[in-house]
Structures are given as C-alpha cells and as structure tokens.
Amino acid sequence: MNEESKQSLEWLFRRMTDNKVTKTISVSCLQFDDTGKGKIVDLFANWADIIACSTGSDNVGHTVVCNGKSRVFYLIPASIIYDANNKYNVIGSGTVLYPKTLVDEIAFLHTEGLTTKHLRIALNAKLIMPYHIVLDCLSAADKVIDIAGKGMESAYVDFIARRGLVVNDLLNPEIFRIKLEKSIKQANLLLRDFDREMIKEVLFQSSLENGFYYHEPTDETDHCFFELDNIIAKYCQYGQVLAPYITDTDTFLRRKLGKKNILLEGTQGSLLDIDYGVYPYVTSNNWTLAGLAKGVGLKESDIDISFGIIKGFYMTRVGAGPLPTELGGEASAAWCNGNGSREQEAMMTDLCFNKTDEFKQGVLIRRRGEEYDVITGQPRRVAWLDLPLLRVALETGAKNIILTKLDVLTGVEKIKICDVYRYEGPDYYYGKKKLKKGSILRKAIVIPEVLKYCVPIYHEFAGWEEDIREIKYFNNLPANLMEIFIFLFEKINALPWIISTGPDRKNTIFL
DSSP: OOHHHHHHHHHHHHHHTTTOOOOEEEEEESSSSOSOHHHHHHHHHTTOSEEEEEEEOTTSOEEEEETTEEEEESSSOGGGGGGGGTOEEEEEEEEEEOHHHHHHHHHHHHHTTOOOTTEEEETTOEEOOHHHHHHHHHHGGGOSSOOOSSSHHHHHHHHHTTOOOBGGGGGOHHHHHHHHHHHHHHHHHHHTTSOHHHHHHHHTSGGGGGGTTBOOOSSTTOOOOBOHHHHHHHHHHHHHHHGGGEEOHHHHHHHHTTTSOEEEEEEEEGGGOTTTSSTTSSOSSOOSHHHHHHTTTOOGGGOSEEEEEEESSEEEEOSSSOOTTBTTHHHHHHIIIIIOOHHHHHTOOOOOTTSSOHHHHHHHHHHHHTOBOTTTOOBOEEEEOBHHHHHHHHHHSOSEEEEEOGGGGTTOSEEEEEEEEEEOSSOEEETTEEEOTTOEESSOOOOHHHHTTEEEEEEEEEOOOSOOTTOOSGGGSOHHHHHHHHHHHHHHTOEEEEEEOSSSTTSEEEO
C-alpha cells in the first residue's frame, strides 16, 4: 500500500467523524463469514500500528504471501508481513489456540526470513487440547453446524464449564498438570460412548502428533484414551517456543488506546454469533461489535469507527441451517453439505449466469467467487443478498458498510435482492407477537423454526456487463449498478464507505 492510499484512508476517516481524530477502528463481517475480510484488513494494516485479532481459532484460514509464496495461515494474523515495519500483531484473549498450529506457523515465517518479534499472544487466550480435537471430530457426524474438527467448539465448552486451560498455563508446568488432570477426566467420560477405533484413528492424525497423545486402554473398563505425561511434555515444549510472545495483551491495548492506531479484526460473521446469530447453527463465540472489543479487553465505545463487510450482492454460508434466499434451495443445501464437491463442479460445462436454473447459477457464482471452504474445500452455499438478515446483523454490528466481491456478479442478467419475507408456516408465538401464514417480516426472526417457512420477496434489477475492476470513482460505475446501490442503502439505512471491485488492492473505491 502506497502513501497515497494511506492518505486516502485518513481522509476517509476524517469525513466519517467530522474531522475528529481516529485511533481505533474495527472490521467485521455482517453475514455468515467469508466476505473478503483479508483484503480489507490488508488495506487498513498500513495505517494501523497494532492489528489485533479478537476471537476465533484455527478453524478458519487466510492467505499470506511470503516472498512470493502463498500460504494459508490459521492463527498468525495476515498482517504479520508488516512485522518488520514495527507493527504489532496481537492474538487476543477471546481466541482459542492450538499451540502446534501457532508454533508451526512461526517456524515457517522464520524459514522465509520474516520476523515475528512484534507478535503478541494473550496470556489468557484459551488452549485447545488434543481431546478437544477428538471430541470435535467425533461430534461432526451429529453436527447441527459445520464443525471443522479443530477443537474450537469443545474448547469453548470446557472454558464456560470452568475447566479450561489458558496460554499462561504453558509457563507453569505444575499448575498445567493439575488443571489438565481435571479437564481430561471429563473428556474421557464424554468419549466412553464413542467407538474406540474411531478415537484411535483421530489421535493418529498428523495434527495430533501421529498417536503420541494416545493411551491404549487395558480393557473394556479402562476409559482413559490419553497419555497425560506426553501431553504435558509436548505442550511445555510449545510453551518454551511461545514464551517470548506471551503477555497481558488486554493491558497492552488499553495503554495504547488513543495513542496508537489500532485495528480490530473479526474473523467470522455476525450471523454466526452465539448470542445473536441463527442459533443453534452458530459458532461458540461472539462476532458482534461488542464481542470484537471484549475479545481484546476493550469496550465497544473505545472503537472510533466500525466497518461491516457484506458481499455485493450475494452471501454464502458453510454447513447446515436455514438460508431463505439460497440459489437452488434444498438441492443446493444437499449438494454443498455432502452430495457435491469442488472437483465435480470444476467438470460442469453447461453453466450460464442467465439460465433459469438457479442451482447452476449458484454453482457458477461459487466458481467465479472461489466460494469454497479454505480448510475442507467444501462448497459454500450461495444465496442472494438477504436484507431481513442484514438488518438483524446491523443491530449488533457495524453500521458503516464495505461491499466486496462486486466483480463476481459482472455479466449476470438479473440480480435479485430480498427486501422482506412472507411467512408461510403454522401459527407461531414470538413473545407477544403471533405470526400467521402470510405475515410479512421486514426483519428476520433468527429462529430456525421461523426461518424455514420464510419465503423471500425479491426486487429484481438489471445487471451490468462492464468490467468494473479498474474503475476508480464511484460516479463512473455502471448505471445499473448505481440503481442497486441506491435501493440497498435506502432499505437498510446504512452508509457505504468502501467498495471492492476486485481482489487486488488497487480495485478499491473510497466513497
């Protein structure tokens, strides 16, 4: 990012705050994740002195280019490439960490000649233990959401149940042992009802040290599946590697507040929030604006400007759960949740944006937008932009909109945006409100028993044919695209500030 672009950001911030000084901003997703946050975080990283990741774990990935090589990272912030410029990268207290992943990523960066001297890891971030990964993997068959098998879900469960371990425990082996003994007993109890061979198979994965943590039960009454001493030995080794980076990041950020430029990064989406998302089809942590601040020890009011990202003009999600505007409906959901694959889609030759077959149209959007899960390769379900769901996200999330991936829909003849739902289910009481067949909902009720009966009512717009990636100014965008913008921002009462018209940094319009 050049100095001109940095000045463009500072000019934008002054416009947004009536010339007030901006020191802390946040970037989060207002959908179900995968909205192109990586490019936007990279865009802001040159402005920031501190880039902090608030929540999440290594169940999501982002691509970092190191010396011309692309590599997917899961815990190291993408902005680590700016470490040599004295920028601090913080893994916050709201995160959950698998130490092996973090140690491996640090080692790779060092082999590429990159520094991590300004990396900071929260001492009270939660630890993912081997049994968390086993439990997540074995629970995936009965999932209500997409569990990546990385241990995040079970680690959060343990923490809420007050038996979890934190990063600082790695520095205190005796305390680590005491806490581990308590936690591992519960894990063994939970695993009693699972097939023993399946447990063994998971523990022999390379990510779990090829069986190093596995304890062979002596008989049918032995329900101990983990070698306690081996876990302690390996984790303490990890602790020695990570010790230079472990610190009280909450206090660090509070002391820098108002003095340094701080960027808070949210890794997943508001609609996956444990409290405000489409429960139970959510993750185990908070992705709202308040959750973003809490995950690094700050308050929501500490954030000067909050940006929320949406795709223009579609959305995606991975895994199960109601998605009223999904292209292809139930057929698409089944395809993306096990019946289909990226490899099969790559072989499809009869795809066209402008056919009436919405399933195939969704496949083409997915291919053009590279909408496949970074970890599993699973196809993401593609849906038209859903304003009832967006209105829910705006209530607890950012109010300043960034649109990404607009170039994906170039060439689509008709673009549809859902403004309201028509409820077509049985009578349903939502507090004092009674939903009846035919009820119109402007804002989504994020309850699956309601959403599955919601029929989207669309506004249709003519698409655009022009290549928009090189357009520098908002007023030069195609007239058909401008018409959609006017409709969208009148309907959600929120302001657009940045438009991404392609993957490159230069494919960006500041409004």
